[in-house]
Amino acid sequence: MHPAYVLFGLFFLLIFAGVPIAAALGLAGTVVIAIAGLGIMAVPTSVYTGMAKYPLLAIPMFVLAGAIFDRSGVAARLLRFATAIIGQGLPRCKATSRRGPRAQPRSVGQRAAAHKDAAMCRCE
Secondary structure, eight states: OHHHHHHHHHHHHHTTOOHHHHHHHHHHHHHHHHTTTTTTHHHHHHHHHHHHHHHHHHHHHHHHHHHHHHTTTTTHHHHHHHHHHHOOSOOOOOOOOTTTOOOOOHHHHHHHHHHHHHHSOOOO
């Protein structure tokens, strides 16, 4: 039997048995390596090569940094600082569309009409 069939079969068997995904992947891979006769050193080597993708490690670190910034209030302070330096941007008209100042245009034609109305509006 081909090792790929054993790998997927054992993986799905372990998943349906309620084993966590990480453990099921590790156990199924270790069993297939043992069956294929690759040697015991193939297990840590394959684990290391799977974890040694450094660009992929940056993704959870950015998510963690964003969560820390959000929870600690640094993100709000950083936005207030940037707003203090740059400002709010261009002044907005009170009536940017015929449907009201807060209404969002839904179609492309409505967006074009709102953009035209805003361009014709004289803001102070």
